[in-house]
């Protein structure tokens with residue numbers, strides 16, 4: 001085993017929560033001293049984007065067949081809408097003197113370690129270069145101006161990075177996992193935003209992290225040391241208005257020869273604790289240049305969503321449920337089946353995910369019409385079925401219960417209490433209609449290449465984002481669950497080694513609103529700005 005793989009496996013093991021003790025985190029938190037949620041760069045030209053909040057006609061249900069959605073022309077307005085629907089604010093919440101922003105993309109603890117960048121070339125509406133998106137102001141900060149003499153085709157790319165420390169401030173050593181989940185959610189949010197505009201995304205999966213960092217200017221000396229950003233991913237936005245692409249090398253050369261502006265703000269909070277293991281695991285899981293497979297092309301039809309809302313409505317209303325009504329009527333079976341069908345890898349939502357699925361669902365059904373409470377499994381790929389059967393408890397039935405989706409009943413019986421206990425005693429895992437664990441093909445994947453560790457979490461986040469939006473479309477609500485007792489989940493299912501590991505949990509049900517919390521418009525604060 002090489003050193004990087006060892007470091008990644010060691011990190012994973014060490015950051016498991018157990019019933020006896022939680023992974024290492026800060027012993028106390030000063031809530032007044034939270035890291036600034038919004039990164040800004042001082043000394044950059046700022047472009048205020050067209051007013052947020054525009055509605056488009058495409059229905060959420062249309063996103064299953066995105067080709068039916070007319071492609072929006074590539075303008076500053078449509079680019080701004082892409083950024084807003086993917087990473088923009090969706091509301092403010094207020095409770096007493098506390099006020100906090102919510103965004104279209106969720107984030108563990110609402111800490112938002114993910115930063116988004118726009119790379120534009122050859123577009124008349126903005127000079128070629130690299131821009132940082134400030135979701136609070138709905139504006140772009142020009143970080144880099146590409147050399148004027150470079151002749152470019154029209155291109156739009158989005159880059160994502162993570163400020164690990166922003167998350168570690170609250171969650172300590174386990175934070176690196178949550179940053180990866182958040183990247184998966186952001187990738188999902190970007191895909192839905194693009195599809196709403198009649199566009200699609202392509203992950204530039206070959207790129208090394210070093211190159212991603214170079215294009216986004218992350219290796220520059222413009223960041224406070226502990227608050228620097230780690231490169232994660234670059235996506236090309238296919239706007240269907242041209243078919244030429246700017247070569248990767250040209251982008252990198254332009255960034256290298258370009259003029260850079262700005263210094264990153266300090267996130268403010270006092271760095272009371274350090275978590276060196278996060279630096280270690282990010283170095284060990286850093287991605288080199290690789291050759292990756294092309295986009296997948298097989299799409300299988302699924303039962304149509306009954307949702308009649310527009311895609312923009314569903315995207316902006318997405319929230320995490322804080323509590324569920326454990327006595328609400330059961331979730332209709334058709335909605336449950338639709339949600340599970342929507343996370344299969346052969347849907348439009350996973351077309352940019354080039355790799356065969358490595359994450360499978362183990363579901364705790366509490367209250368779904370026509371379904372016995374119990375434990376179910378949804379292998380997201382037929383080839384995984386045998387290995388999953390072999391690795392789980394021999395007494396599981398594995399009785400196939402649907403022709404339409406690969407859903408198997410393993411054990412019948414009330415499992416609310418166990419679901420709650422396993423998810424760090426959180427009632428959101430038991431009062432819902434169902435909750436689930438996302439189980440990854442782990443050991444072999446990480447042994448193949450240590451950086452694939454991050455991709456497993458991204459796949460989980462992407463599944464989570466699909467579930468969030470599908471839950472809204474079905475008139476219920478979801479919540480991601482990063483806090484769970486890893487090995488207790490494995491024990492319950494029968495896993496004896498690290499061949500399979502549960503990496504993320506999720507729950508869906510009838511939300512209970514806390515009426516004391518006021519909801520304010522996402523961009524009301526911009527109304528008075530000249």
Ligand SMILES: Cc1cc2nc3c(=O)[nH]c(=O)nc-3n(C[C@H](O)[C@H](O)[C@H](O)COP(=O)(O)O)c2cc1C
Nearest residue numbers: 102103106107108109110181319320480481482483
């Ligand atoms: C990776 C991840 C893990 C999360 N874990 C939990 C959790 O364990 N418990 C919980 O109540 N909420 C959890 N959440 C929900 C977040 O707290 C929520 O996304 C955040 O407060 C922002 O609110 P919003 O989703 O309504 O925009 C998680 C969300 C994500 C993305």
